[in-house]
Amino acid sequence: MTSTARLGENGPGPAAEQGDGRNGVGRRGAGRTPLRGAVWLTWRQHRLILGVLLAGAAAAAVWCVVLRGRMAGYIDQHHLAGCSMISLVPRCEGTQDAVIAFRAAYSSSLRLVELGLTLLPTLIGVFLGAPLIARELESGTHQLVLTQSVGPLRWLAAKLAVPAACVFAATSVLSVAFSWLWQVGGDEVSGSYWYSLLGFHSLGPVPVAYALLGLAVGTLIGLRLRRTVTSMAVTLAAMIVLQSLFQLLRRFLLPVxxxxxxxxxxxxxxxxxxxxxxxxxxxxxxxxxxxxxxxxxxxxxxxxxxxxxxxxxxxxxxxxHHWPLAWIEAGLVVALAAALTVFAFRVMRRRHG
Incomplete structure (x- = not known):
């Protein structure tokens, strides 16, 4: 005996409750649609800051490519590869004035990119991560979303997915572009060394890992404090402390x-x-x-x-030791970001079921 879907006085029959299967309408399809809606809503809410982040990363990457061409031309013209201001390498004899001129022309540009990549994770945490949930909780708009078919955990997942994808894409593009630039003018010629505070935080996987950490720290603090401005201030302090601690730990990640x-x-x-x-x-x-x-x-x-x-x-x-240290530290930072994200989901489940 089979059940048929009829709409009558008693409402839909069993088949209508379970779904048709031919047109994909039913519980399984309805379970996917709200998540897509939450992702779309997240993009609509934060499209301005995410758009600025992506556009800024693209523009900075183009600038790095142009700057690399100019620096490479100067170094080739004056035969400065591997030369510093004070060098005992015979082939670098007589290049001190050229190195000084190179640093005067390009060092400030390198420092500017390094500074931007070093500060970017903290800025992401303060202006994107902290308000991401705190603003919703402070204004009460989360209650409207949670009364729909989206559960609190799925809502948090959607709120994190879009910013995390944009942050990963933007910082990855910037890191690759600057690492390519640094291969030409880094270390001896420019005086921008890999182990410096700005140099290490702007090369390879390190800025990407810290950017994801900034997002996780800001989101968790916003979820806990439920106040936007307070969460932004605490996130700023937390990121400064975390980056300082990792800087102290860095020298011990590999034997000397x-x-x-x-x-x-x-x-x-x-x-x-x-x-x-x-x-x-x-x-x-x-x-x-x-x-x-x-x-x-x-x-x-x-x-x-x-x-x-x-x-x-x-x-x-x-x-x-540069790249092993960079990958080890980046792995630790990503692990911390993942742990904080898991804790954020536990907080959301405990508070909102």
Whole structure:
């Protein structure tokens, strides 16, 4: 015996309740439509700031491409590749004036892009992440959405999906463009080194990871505090603290490379090496610094012999550590962003069911 769909005094029959299957109308189709509607609504609500973000990223990427061409032409013309202001490389002899002129012409542009990529995650957290949910909760407009067929978790997922996709796309384009630019004029020529605060935060996966963290931090704080302006202020402080903590942790993400050289020999450390420490080694392997020696103004060589110094050491992160450090830190940052996002869903479930 089969059930037929009839509309009569008692309403729809069983088949109408379960859906037809031929035209895709039913519970399963209705379950997908509200999510698409919530995604569309999120884009409509935030299309101005998301559009500015995407357009700004595209314009900055084009500027990086143009700047790279100009910098590459200058470096090739003056044979400056790998040369710094003070260099012992024979082929760089006589290029100091050209390096100074290059930095005067292009260093400010590089610093501007680095500064923008370093500040962008915090700006995303403050102006996009924090108001994303806090404004809805503060004004009460979330109640209208939640009375529809969209549940609170699906609503939060839709609210996060569109900004996260735009943030990922914009910061990825910017990071790739600047990394391509930095390959030409970074490190020695421009004096913009990979281990500097601005340099590390603007290269490779690092700015992308921090941008996603900024969005997650702002969203969670907005969900907890439910006040837009307060959430923006707390997000600003939280991002400053988190970036500072990761900066302190960075040097310990990989073991340093130790280089030993003779006791009385002066060695020029490459500008691209991130120096972590240096001093003297005794015959027993003990490490001494200038403070430990207390040689004063006397015979320095005699002082070294008196303390049993046999060689010097230098702890460093060479340039080969750049990308491993970047990927490790980016992975930790993304993991933290994911954990905060999961916690935000737990908060939403606890408060709104």
């Amino acid at each position: 490379t130790t280089v030993e050289f003779p006791r009385d020999k002066a060695v020029q450390v490459p500008d691209s090496s991130w120096v972590q420490g240096q001093g003297y080694l005794t015959g027993s392997g003990a490490r001494l610094t200038d403070v430990d020696l207390e040689c004063g103004a006397g015979d320095f060589s005699a002082c070294l012999r008196r303390h049993g110094v046999t060689s010097q050491y230098l702890d460093q992160h060479p340039v080969s």
